[in-house]
Amino acid sequence: MTPSLRLERRIIIIAIAFVLVLFGLAALAINMFHVGLPTCLTDIKPFQKGELITHSPDHYEVHYVARMWEFDPEEVVVPAGSTVDVYLSTTDVTHGVILLGTNLNLMAVPGVVNYARVKFDRPRDYQLLCHEYCGTGHERMAAKLRVVDPATFKPNEPKAPVQQPTDPGYRLLEAKDCLTCHSIDGSESIGPTLKGIYGRKTKLANGATIVADDVYLRESIANPSAKVVNGFDDVMPKPELTEQEINALVEYLENLK
Amino acid sequence: MELLNQRKIEIEPGLKRMILIELVFPTALLVLGIYHGMMQVLYRAGHIHTRHVLGLEYYQGLTLHGVVNAIVFTTFFAVAFGYALIRFYLGPVNMKVAWLSFALMIIGTLLAAAAILSGTSSVLYTFYPPLRAHPAFYIGLTLVVVGSWIAFFNWFPVYFSWKREHRGEKVPLAVVGIFAGFIIWVIATIPVAIEIIFQLIPWSLGWVPTVNVPLARMLFWFFGHPLVYFWLLPTYVMYYTMLPKLAGGKLFSDFAGRFTFLWLVLYSAPVGIHHQFTEPGISSTWKFVHAFFTMLVAVPSFATAFVMAASMELGARANGGRGLLGWWKKLPYVDTNRWLFGYFFCGLFIFIFGGVTGIINASYNLDTVIHNTSWLPAHFHQTVAGPVFLSYIGMTLFLVAKLTGKEIKLPRWNVWVPYIWTVGIMIFSTGLFIGGAGGEPRRTNMGLTYTNPQSPLYHADWQIARHLGVLGGTIMTLAALIFFVVFFATIFGRPTRSGSLELIVSEPYHDEHVPAVQSFTPWLVGTALLLVIAYAPPIAQTLRSNFPGAPPYTPDRPLPITAGPNP
Numbered sequence: 151m152t153p154s155l156r157l158e159r160r161i162i163i164i165a166i167a168f169v170l171v172l173f174g175l176a177a178l179a180i181n182m183f184h185v186g187l188p189t190c191l192t193d194i195k196p197f198q199k200g201e202l203i204t205h206s207p208d209h210y211e212v213h214y215v216a217r218m219w220e221f222d223p224e225e226v227v228v229p230a231g232s233t234v235d236v237y238l239s240t241t242d243v244t245h246g247v248i249l250l251g252t253n254l255n256l257m258a259v260p261g262v263v264n265y266a267r268v269k270f271d272r273p274r275d276y277q278l279l280c281h282e283y284c285g286t287g288h289e290r291m292a293a294k295l296r297v298v299d300p301a302t303f304k305p306n307e308p309k310a311p312v313q314q315p316t317d318p319g320y321r322l323l324e325a326k327d328c329l330t331c332h333s334i335d336g337s338e339s340i341g342p343t344l345k346g347i348y349g350r351k352t353k354l355a356n357g358a359t360i361v362a363d364d365v366y367l368r369e370s371i372a373n374p375s376a377k378v379v380n381g382f383d384d385v386m387p388k389p390e391l392t393e394q395e396i397n398a399l400v401e402y403l404e405n406l407k
Numbered sequence: 408m409e410l411l412n413q414r415k416i417e418i419e420p421g422l423k424r425m426i427l428i429e430l431v432f433p434t435a436l437l438v439l440g441i442y443h444g445m446m447q448v449l450y451r452a453g454h455i456h457t458r459h460v461l462g463l464e465y466y467q468g469l470t471l472h473g474v475v476n477a478i479v480f481t482t483f484f485a486v487a488f489g490y491a492l493i494r495f496y497l498g499p500v501n502m503k504v505a506w507l508s509f510a511l512m513i514i515g516t517l518l519a520a521a522a523i524l525s526g527t528s529s530v531l532y533t534f535y536p537p538l539r540a541h542p543a544f545y546i547g548l549t550l551v552v553v554g555s556w557i558a559f560f561n562w563f564p565v566y567f568s569w570k571r572e573h574r575g576e577k578v579p580l581a582v583v584g585i586f587a588g589f590i591i592w593v594i595a596t597i598p599v600a601i602e603i604i605f606q607l608i609p610w611s612l613g614w615v616p617t618v619n620v621p622l623a624r625m626l627f628w629f630f631g632h633p634l635v636y637f638w639l640l641p642t643y644v645m646y647y648t649m650l651p652k653l654a655g656g657k658l659f660s661d662f663a664g665r666f667t668f669l670w671l672v673l674y675s676a677p678v679g680i681h682h683q684f685t686e687p688g689i690s691s692t693w694k695f696v697h698a699f700f701t702m703l704v705a706v707p708s709f710a711t712a713f714v715m716a717a718s719m720e721l722g723a724r725a726n727g728g729r730g731l732l733g734w735w736k737k738l739p740y741v742d743t744n745r746w747l748f749g750y751f752f753c754g755l756f757i758f759i760f761g762g763v764t765g766i767i768n769a770s771y772n773l774d775t776v777i778h779n780t781s782w783l784p785a786h787f788h789q790t791v792a793g794p795v796f797l798s799y800i801g802m803t804l805f806l807v808a809k810l811t812g813k814e815i816k817l818p819r820w821n822v823w824v825p826y827i828w829t830v831g832i833m834i835f836s837t838g839l840f841i842g843g844a845g846g847e848p849r850r851t852n853m854g855l856t857y858t859n860p861q862s863p864l865y866h867a868d869w870q871i872a873r874h875l876g877v878l879g880g881t882i883m884t885l886a887a888l889i890f891f892v893v894f895f896a897t898i899f900g901r902p903t904r905s906g907s908l909e910l911i912v913s914e915p916y917h918d919e920h921v922p923a924v925q926s927f928t929p930w931l932v933g934t935a936l937l938l939v940i941a942y943a944p945p946i947a948q949t950l951r952s953n954f955p956g957a958p959p960y961t962p963d964r965p966l967p968i969t970a971g972p973n974p
Contacts, residue, residue: 165709189691261954264687281848
């Protein structure tokens, strides 16, 4: 055997031993630090609604829905010392979730649910953000998870059922998915809030200032790119609406103060 | 580089022209690719707070950056370099078939580029569904891949006839290397071709309403990992067959080269799931198996590092190097007559860090810390943008100068390119490693929010990382600029002699005969077995799970697109 072959054999054996030691350490860490990787879940289907479920004062379950371009629920509060089972689903494209400061790092893939368990020992505010490119709102897709002192923690009261308006205008907003980007309670979202929009003085992307009257609303529904509001992106799709439906919508917006 | 007594051969003008175009065309595109790399560090650091600059949108530019640098430039180089190696070591090839493969690759590139530049295909170079690109994007990439297969298959006749005429002789090391690289490429591109042809193209044309996303992702990453060895093999061919001679010595072990090439064929593909560690729908058992195989694919790089150091040491000592460490001084770092040495040496240096961080990423649960953070681009810039990029641009300049008979212009600037690039990339990567370990996301236009002081999402704690990224990125761009000046000045210069195909050929130090590495066959059988073990069960599991399909989305709309390519 040439001297080079002898040395090569030694190097290869050392290299194999080295990588196997590293692999062994990673395997050990699964049990030592209780950090594994997500596996295939067979008992839960993708869900559409985000929620926080209380099992006991120190055991919670969060169902996170990732969608373009927000997380639902947007803010979760749990007491320090609790264990949280996190389930993650997406209703549209692939998203990624990282809970900064923890080992929670999960992909949200359409058609499948992801899961990980996190234990929160101390009070702290955490940020959750999307780290898989999911479109033009990707860089603002973030949420909050607050771990608070158990003494100050108030468990979520069962929410009083929200008064669902029977107004056809509201039902249209729901049905045509307008609420994906426009809120009706004044909160900031992908599109301008519809609360108080009727008659609102609005600055446009082109610098002009107009009053959002009947004509403006009808024009923007028919042709969303015509007069984009300043500070928002030109991403609104054209909704398919009949004349009657547009009338109902505009009337609803007129009264949404 | 005349002192090395390289062998020169005259080649057919048609082949010469084809190789030249296949080298120059992607290098020209690289200008655009590098431009957007520079833009990306500026956007991310918060020096730019908009979506577009000069008509290119951030994610559109990011798609261009990935497709041009990591798919077009690399594939064209591998094919052109492959033709040069085959012609040099084995003999002439069928030119009609060669021009067919050339045409497919050029047309495919133009189609994909047009799709990206039109703004309808900002899906990034991984094109994950249900984000949908224009059908021309998928078709264009398919043509580039098919063209590259045809180039490879075109080398078979001359390979087999050479073996017949040289019975009992060892196949030249460079040929083993480039064949290994293209075998890996065929293994890699079959699953992604299935994903594109049977899933994405019909779906993007509106012929089928939904796509099975978990299956598409598994097929993509079955491709995505061996892809990097397709990139690495030409670099290793250069390290094994050229670096020792440039260092003034011989190759310490020819066996190590053959072993490396064949072991990489074996382990390059049954590891793809390590890119999917944090995904749902894949059992952690299979993630564990792929992690195990990933550790094994790292082994030949240790052997290569050893052999390269040994070969350089022998060369340095032959040139007067003395002492335990003092011999390092006797290497041609900035010798304009051996300028390729710097390109190879710097690549090796950067690869130390690229390799180590790769092992970190592969360490199963460690991935939860860094997945999809900026740690990942830091890692892969120290691999594909380190040894691969430097050796590719170095060899491109070398071959173009030799084939056209032109002198390399600004040789004293040229020798410094790899060193400036190295300083830049080490600073850039340090910044991105620090940021990534702190959770900074990749593939994100941070300038709009996370690095925008006006935004409620502003992260003041990501300061150091982004400033290092800008500093490093700027230095890298400077190196690239110098290279482009040298390259284009050389091309537009006047020939000083007739062009010929010349390659540096290192001799091995010892004549080694290890039967186990003299034939591809047993390794190919082993590869097929490993692929079945590693991928048949997870793919079967994915198919059995019957995941509901997803309709197409374009990046700018939160609602699915219901009609075909033009919503």
